[in-house]
Amino acid sequence: MCVAMVVTVVSVMTGFLDMLKSSGRQIVGDVIVSSGIAGMPYSDEFLVDLKGMTDVQGATPLIDTIGLLRMPYPRGNMKEVTHVQVWAVDPLSLATVTDYANDLYWKPPTDAAAAKAMSSEDPRKTLTEGIVTDGKTLTQTRTGTPGIALGMHVSIGNERQKDGSYLPRYGWFMPGNDVTLTVVPVSSQGKIAEPREQIFPVVNEVQTGIYEVDHLRVYIPLTEGQRLLRLDEAPLYDLNAEPDAQGRYPVIGKTPARVTKILVRAKPGVSANALRDQVETAYESFAKRINEDHTRTASMPEFVNVLTWEQQLRDLIAPVEKEREMMRVLFSLIYLVCAGLILSIFWSIVVEKTRDIGILRSVGASRLGVMWIFLRYGFIIGVFGSGLGVLLAWLVIRNINAIHQAIGSDAPPIIWIGSFVLTGLCAMGLVYSIWRGRLLRILLWLLGTMVMGLIATGLALHHGTLIWDPSVYYFTIVPDQVDWTTAWTTAIGGVVFSVIGAAIPASKAADIDPVEALRYG
Amino acid sequence: MAERQPTHTHSDPHPLIEARGVRKTYSFGAVPVEVLTGADLTVQSGEWVAVLGSSGSGKSTLMHLLGGLDRPDKDGGEIRFDGQPISVSHGKRLDGYRNKDIGFVFQFYHLLPELSVFENAMLPGMVGNWFTNRSKARESASRLLDSFGLSHRLAHRPGQLSGGERQRVAIARALVNSPRVLLADEPTGNLDTKTGAGILDLLAERHAAGLTLIMVTHDPAVAARATRVVKLANGRVVQPS
Ligand SMILES: Nc1ncnc2c1ncn2[C@@H]1O[C@H](COP(=O)(O)OP(=O)(O)OP(=O)(O)O)[C@@H](O)[C@H]1O
Ligand SMILES: [Mg+2]
Numbered sequence: 001m002c003v004a005m006v007v008t009v010v011s012v013m014t015g016f017l018d019m020l021k022s023s024g025r026q027i028v029g030d031v032i033v034s035s036g037i038a039g040m041p042y043s044d045e046f047l048v049d050l051k052g053m054t055d056v057q058g059a060t061p062l063i064d065t066i067g068l069l070r071m072p073y074p075r076g077n078m079k080e081v082t083h084v085q086v087w088a089v090d091p092l093s094l095a096t097v098t099d100y101a102n103d104l105y106w107k108p109p110t111d112a113a114a115a116k117a118m119s120s121e122d123p124r125k126t127l128t129e130g131i132v133t134d135g136k137t138l139t140q141t142r143t144g145t146p147g148i149a150l151g152m153h154v155s156i157g158n159e160r161q162k163d164g165s166y167l168p169r170y171g172w173f174m175p176g177n178d179v180t181l182t183v184v185p186v187s188s189q190g191k192i193a194e195p196r197e198q199i200f201p202v203v204n205e206v207q208t209g210i211y212e213v214d215h216l217r218v219y220i221p222l223t224e225g226q227r228l229l230r231l232d233e234a235p236l237y238d239l240n241a242e243p244d245a246q247g248r249y250p251v252i253g254k255t256p257a258r259v260t261k262i263l264v265r266a267k268p269g270v271s272a273n274a275l276r277d278q279v280e281t282a283y284e285s286f287a288k289r290i291n292e293d294h295t296r297t298a299s300m301p302e303f304v305n306v307l308t309w310e311q312q313l314r315d316l317i318a319p320v321e322k323e324r325e326m327m328r329v330l331f332s333l334i335y336l337v338c339a340g341l342i343l344s345i346f347w348s349i350v351v352e353k354t355r356d357i358g359i360l361r362s363v364g365a366s367r368l369g370v371m372w373i374f375l376r377y378g379f380i381i382g383v384f385g386s387g388l389g390v391l392l393a394w395l396v397i398r399n400i401n402a403i404h405q406a407i408g409s410d411a412p413p414i415i416w417i418g419s420f421v422l423t424g425l426c427a428m429g430l431v432y433s434i435w436r437g438r439l440l441r442i443l444l445w446l447l448g449t450m451v452m453g454l455i456a457t458g459l460a461l462h463h464g465t466l467i468w469d470p471s472v473y474y475f476t477i478v479p480d481q482v483d484w485t486t487a488w489t490t491a492i493g494g495v496v497f498s499v500i501g502a503a504i505p506a507s508k509a510a511d512i513d514p515v516e517a518l519r520y521g
Numbered sequence: 522m523a524e525r526q527p528t529h530t531h532s533d534p535h536p537l538i539e540a541r542g543v544r545k546t547y548s549f550g551a552v553p554v555e556v557l558t559g560a561d562l563t564v565q566s567g568e569w570v571a572v573l574g575s576s577g578s579g580k581s582t583l584m585h586l587l588g589g590l591d592r593p594d595k596d597g598g599e600i601r602f603d604g605q606p607i608s609v610s611h612g613k614r615l616d617g618y619r620n621k622d623i624g625f626v627f628q629f630y631h632l633l634p635e636l637s638v639f640e641n642a643m644l645p646g647m648v649g650n651w652f653t654n655r656s657k658a659r660e661s662a663s664r665l666l667d668s669f670g671l672s673h674r675l676a677h678r679p680g681q682l683s684g685g686e687r688q689r690v691a692i693a694r695a696l697v698n699s700p701r702v703l704l705a706d707e708p709t710g711n712l713d714t715k716t717g718a719g720i721l722d723l724l725a726e727r728h729a730a731g732l733t734l735i736m737v738t739h740d741p742a743v744a745a746r747a748t749r750v751v752k753l754a755n756g757r758v759v760q761p762s
Contacts, residue, residue, distance in 0.1 A: 359631045362590055363694065364620020365648035515591045518631060 027208050029060070029097040029263035030272040031279050032312050034305045037186045039063070039231050039258030041298040046262065046286050047093075055270040055278060058096030061259040063088040063225040069218060070180040071155060073172050084154060085216045086183060088225020091138045097265040100219075104135040105152055105166065105207040106175055122165060123173050131175055135204030138221045146221045147203030148181065150174060153215035158205070174202045181220065185230040196228050212316060222259070231258040236297050253297045272308035280306040335497040342381065342501030346374055350505045350512075357509050358517025367510035374509055378502020382495035389494065390487050419456030426452050535604040537566040537733055538587060538702060544597035544756075545582050556582050558756030559598065566701070569734040571744035573761070574753030580737045581706050583753065587735065588625045588704045589615045603701075620645050624695025626705040630687040632679035632694075639675040642666055642693040658697055665693040669723065685716035692723065696732075703727065705736040709743060721746055 033040075040046070043061045050059040067086040070079050095101040108127040109115035118125055134140055140147045152158055157172030168174075182197040200220060208214055226232040233256060237249035244250070266275040287300035310317065350357070357370055396403065426449035433441035545557040556579040564570050574580045585591040586600060589607050593600070600607050607618050619625070624645075632641045639662060646658020666672055669689040679687055688708060695703055705724070709717030717740075725746060728734050736747065744750045752761045 355631070356633050356635075359633055360644070360648055361616075362588075362619060362625055362631070363645040363648060364616050364618075364698075366616040369616075369648055513591075515585050518627065 148200035339501035346505035374506035382498025386491035386494035416459035542598035571747035
């Protein structure tokens with residue numbers, strides 16, 4: 001029992017963590033190079049360097065900033081404005097580093113069977129491949145304008161259904177609607193410039209599965225972001241020369257466009273940490289090369305942060321990790337309870353069987369032999385209980401989404417009516433045993449009637465409550481993978497604690513003096 | 522082992538069991554009771570010794586010491602089996618002694634109620650050590666129970682047997698590892714005369730087959746069947762005149 005609980009909880013939490021981590025990787029790649037808000041120039045050249053490295057699968061430039069998004073709703077003049085995290089990306093290379101292309105939510109059903117599984121109002125039924133293409137290129141093909149992709153929960157228009165699909169709420173199906181994005185450029189000196197805004201048509205929506213990301217993030221094309229944030233290619237003026245009649249300085253060149261982040265994806269089998277070090281070295285030599293080249297009009301920032309995705313997502317991961325460790329510790333206390341239970345049961349057996357143990361000793365059983373009897377039972381109980389626990393946990397975890405569903409919806413009438421029928425049967429058993437006058441039976445049947453009655457009433461009154469509300473937890477489905485490391489350690493721990501619990505009564509048994517035992521037994 | 526060789530000569534065969542100056546004190550709270558104050562007993566191989574004595578004279582205590590179930594006081598003498606001290610070392614040695622060298626029969630049978638008659642009888646063969654030969658114990662147990670007329674009750678529990686039958690199972694158990702000595706503490710004390718006589722016949726048969734017997738009894742008629750009678754008085758063994 002204890003083992004089942006520990007394994008289930010820790011597995012689910014580990015599952016969450018793994019999901020968080022793997023989707024974290026899917027979202028930001030393995031290694032992130034980030035500079036200050038002034039950005040890094042010559043990212044194209046650095047990207048060429050990066051892509052030339054053997055361990056790099058892909059790399060993509062990115063500008064990360066915050067912005068305000070004016071939504072098309074509600075109808076009327078007062079529109080809702082929400083703050084967002086803006087990722088100006090090159091969608092095609094982004095798809096080689098993250099799961100961006102797959103995370104686009106709105107896509108037509110892959111086949112007839114998939115279409116059939118969708119509810120009748122599901123907007124996906126009427127979609128064409130065009131919406132996916134638009135999302136993948138962040139361009140509205142119909143008009144040729146650059147588009148925006150919203151995180152799935154940015155708009156209130158998406159209402160999550162029990163099966164995990166989304167239906168537009170109040171008719172607000174976002175793709176096709178225009179939204180206005182306002183961002184604030186910041187100069188390299190850190191001064192805030194005039195905010196700039198631009199209207200984008202929504203081309204698709206993105207579901208990474210991490211709520212924290214999905215309710216904040218929007219994606220726009222990199223060039224749009226660079227332009228809005230004044231990080232694009234710009235003329236370079238000679239500030240030492242005399243300004244002309246209009247007060248303008250002569251142009252002596254161009255400053256290159258900049259990005260604030262570069263995401264790098266490792267080849268399969270390459271660890272993020274190893275890649276991080278490689279990328280860091282690569283950046284250092286690249287920066288040196290650029291900064292020693294006097295024909296360049298811009299220099300590379302001296303300090304950039306090169307982090308692995310794990311370090312980057314620390315804020316997201318750490319609390320869950322901590323929670324899981326807390327759970328481990330709390331549930332480990334259950335071990336002590338188990339051990340205590342076995343201890344007291346075995347203790348009373350030893351006391352009860354003192355005479356028999358004395359007999360065993362008198363015919364030549366050694367102390368170890370006597371101890372071994374009890375340790376063996378403890379071991380068997382431990383193995384059996386742990387095995388059962390792991391099995392139970394496995395069953396629960398594998399079906400956790402179904403169980404979650406079931407808890408989330410009203411109990412089917414057949415079940416609670418069935419429970420009432422069982423309650424009735426128990427009551428009949430109770431009446432019969434009262435008639436027969438057997439005290440223990442009466443008690444048992446009474447207990448059965450009461451428990452069944454409670455279960456039946458509970459089921460009848462039960463109305464669905466979602467335990468893992470997707471707006472609270474990061475994920476939209478509950479992980480259903482057993483964490484075998486935890487399962488094994490927990491099971492072995494269960495066995496060890498059973499044996500420990502058995503060991504104390506066992507040594508008491510071994511200490512029994514045969515003469516005493518037989519005299520008073 | 523090494524010290525044993527010199528004492529072992531043909532002219533002076535050492536006794537099978539030899540208790541020398543055995544003292545046993547029970548400290549019962551603040552008042553220690555010295556039950557045995559220096560008991561000497563020498564039993565030669567093939568003897569049948571009956572131990573008499575009034576109640577509380579320490580007969581059971583002596584038997585427990587001889588049987589390795591208990592140890593004499595510190596510096597309280599020595600008990601030798603086949604020339605070797607049994608009570609010097611702790612643990613294992615005594616276990617083996619109890620298991621193989623002697624058999625012990627109690628007044629109140631002391632069978633394990635959860636085990637069958639057959640399992641009870643072969644018990645010493647199962648607990649002896651980690652790699653005991655079970656088939657040998659099984660064979661020996663079934664032969665003994667058979668000769669004791671219990672072959673039809675092998676699967677019964679001790680609770681389903683009469684007192685005499687139980688004692689026969691207990692004797693079978695004591696003999697299953699073919700010990701050289703059988704220690705019996707009032708084996709007939711709990712039985713009626715006729716049943717007791719049956720048990721005695723059985724023991725006599727074993728004695729005739731070469732078994733050394735040491736038996737506690739209150740009954741002079743029972744003692745009369747022994748080859749030698751000793752008496753416990755004042756914590757010492759005295760030879761009755
Ligand atoms: N564990 C013990 N603690 C204290 N006193 C004990 C203990 N065992 C025995 N005695 C005492 O030692 C004395 C001898 O006991 P023992 O059982 O050897 O006598 P016995 O000769 O076998 O008597 P009986 O004929 O009644 O069986 C008794 O006075 C008894 O009270
Ligand atoms: Mg006695």
